[in-house]
Amino acid sequence: MNRRAFPPALVLAAFVCAAAAQAAPLLPVDAAESVEIEVGGNRYVYFPLTAGEPMTIEVEGPSLFEAIVRGRFTGSTSPFPIEIAVLLDGRPLWTTVLRSETGSSVYPAHPGWSVGRPDDIKVDIPAGTHTVELRLVRPARGTVDVNPVRRELDVLPWRLAWEGGLGTTYDSNVYRYSDEDREEYLDGLRVDRYPMDALDDLRLETDAEIELIREEPDERETSLRFSGRWRLYTVNGDKSFSMLSARLLETRPGLAYLRAEYSAIPSYRIRPLWDEDSGEYRGCDYRKHGVSLELGSDRSLPVDVRASWGYDAYRYDPDFIEYDANASTYGLRLVIRPAAGLRIDLGYELRQSLARGTDEEGEVRSLSDDSDATYDQDAWEGRVRWRAGRLEHGSLILTGRVRHARRYFLTSHEPDEDPYHRGREDRFWTVAAGADVPVGSGLTLEGFLEYRSRTSNSEVVESIGGVKDYTDYRAGMAIIVEGVRFLD
Numbered sequence: 001m002n003r004r005a006f007p008p009a010l011v012l013a014a015f016v017c018a019a020a021a022q023a024a025p026l027l028p029v030d031a032a033e034s035v036e037i038e039v040g041g042n043r044y045v046y047f048p049l050t051a052g053e054p055m056t057i058e059v060e061g062p063s064l065f066e067a068i069v070r071g072r073f074t075g076s077t078s079p080f081p082i083e084i085a086v087l088l089d090g091r092p093l094w095t096t097v098l099r100s101e102t103g104s105s106v107y108p109a110h111p112g113w114s115v116g117r118p119d120d121i122k123v124d125i126p127a128g129t130h131t132v133e134l135r136l137v138r139p140a141r142g143t144v145d146v147n148p149v150r151r152e153l154d155v156l157p158w159r160l161a162w163e164g165g166l167g168t169t170y171d172s173n174v175y176r177y178s179d180e181d182r183e184e185y186l187d188g189l190r191v192d193r194y195p196m197d198a199l200d201d202l203r204l205e206t207d208a209e210i211e212l213i214r215e216e217p218d219e220r221e222t223s224l225r226f227s228g229r230w231r232l233y234t235v236n237g238d239k240s241f242s243m244l245s246a247r248l249l250e251t252r253p254g255l256a257y258l259r260a261e262y263s264a265i266p267s268y269r270i271r272p273l274w275d276e277d278s279g280e281y282r283g284c285d286y287r288k289h290g291v292s293l294e295l296g297s298d299r300s301l302p303v304d305v306r307a308s309w310g311y312d313a314y315r316y317d318p319d320f321i322e323y324d325a326n327a328s329t330y331g332l333r334l335v336i337r338p339a340a341g342l343r344i345d346l347g348y349e350l351r352q353s354l355a356r357g358t359d360e361e362g363e364v365r366s367l368s369d370d371s372d373a374t375y376d377q378d379a380w381e382g383r384v385r386w387r388a389g390r391l392e393h394g395s396l397i398l399t400g401r402v403r404h405a406r407r408y409f410l411t412s413h414e415p416d417e418d419p420y421h422r423g424r425e426d427r428f429w430t431v432a433a434g435a436d437v438p439v440g441s442g443l444t445l446e447g448f449l450e451y452r453s454r455t456s457n458s459e460v461v462e463s464i465g466g467v468k469d470y471t472d473y474r475a476g477m478a479i480i481v482e483g484v485r486f487l488d
Contacts, residue, residue, distance in 0.1 A: 023150065071098075074113050082434045084137065131207060159212075192280065206232075212450050227247075230242045244414060308333070330349065398433075429453045446480055454468065
């Protein structure tokens with residue numbers, strides 16, 4: 001008889017029963033003729049294992065390989081020992097000894113045979129494709145029947161995901177100067193205020209990210225991510241900066257998630273600012289440290305709801321310590337998925353920033369003669385992400401974003417003490433569009449266009465817009481490389 005010729009109906013029955021038990025049936029390499037065993041009214045497919053004819057099964061990991069072993073009684077009902085050697089990728093793991101006794105199950109096609117009680121052989125399979133080999137040592141004559149299946153692990157091993165990016169961005173207004181300031185610079189006026197080499201610039205961008213992920217399928221997922229982003233300006237080197245972050249994310253799929261994150265910018269150059277104490281323009285830098293929490297539903301509601309809180313600490317260099325500030329941000333976001341492949345985010349944030357407002361020990365902020373940049377800010381944002389179509393290596397993703405913010409400065413100083421903050425209101429706009437194009441396995445080409453602007457109004461300085469208003473255009477592209485592997 002053809003050793004590969006086993007009834008297709010029996011194999012189909014095995015797949016159905018195994019699926020009901022959340023297990024995937026496996027077919028041995030060079031599978032012998034199968035037999036059908038009826039257990040509790042259900043029928044399952046088993047394959048015979050005899051001495052001298054090992055059974056080899058290919059298994060994809062990470063997973064759990066399980067073989068249900070039953071002795072076959074054809075002429076006697078006396079219990080007998082079963083000894084099976086187990087090998088993984090040709091390497092011996094162990095030899096298991098079982099004692100087979102007759103049970104209540106039957107062979108429907110062989111009324112004269114009796115079915116032994118079941119015993120399990122389980123092997124943890126690491127990531128990748130592996131072979132499990134079963135060798136019957138005892139009985140030297142006779143047959144045992146084996147039902148091999150692959151089961152998902154209750155807890156998958158840690159896996160490591162990584163992503164790297166290399167790109168470039170053109171920035172039309174690096175220092176956020178107004179049109180009047182730009183004209184002064186181009187005319188060569190006030191060199192002390194504009195010591196930079198250019199107002200626009202091309203920056204090189206490098207991103208690196210690693211993430212450790214632990215998953216219990218359909219139950220929970222824990223991930224720890226570390227990332228770094230470096231921005232190198234090719235002309236105005238003093239504007240170069242880096243961003244570092246660490247994030248912990250705990251998810252209950254289909255229910256909710258909690259995210260905690262820490263981020264830092266070690267040093268960021270704003271631009272030369274007027275220093276009242278020295279009576280001249282000086283370069284102004286700050287460093288930033290921030291923490292944030294976000295809690296939200298995970299596809300458990302018709303519209304997912306996400307609430308967030310963040311705290312940022314800004315510390316300026318010694319010439320401008322009055323601008324040191326602590327800011328708290330409270331956010332609420334709705335995530336809508338009206339159609340397959342389409343996601344819409346609508347959000348609101350309230351940001352409250354309390355500035356130090358003093359540059360001397362013992363000074364009281366309300367009585368200080370220094371600038372007080374304390375403010376409240378409302379911000380509204382809408383995002384769209386659309387999986388526009390299928391390409392050879394993945395999906396084309398199109399994105400869009402619109403953000404509007406209104407900032408209200410809250411200084412209590414008299415107008416002549418702090419004219420640039422008293423009664424001032426800033427409005428910000430950001431409009432951006434982008435596309436992610438998969439160009440290979442684990443390779444994505446990203447591109448974007450962005451417009452930013454600020455307009456200022458003041459009850460004290462009518463011409464403040466000539467100093468504070470600005471527009472900025474950005475365009476960039478990057479190649480993203482990503483991958484993942486299990487840590488066995």
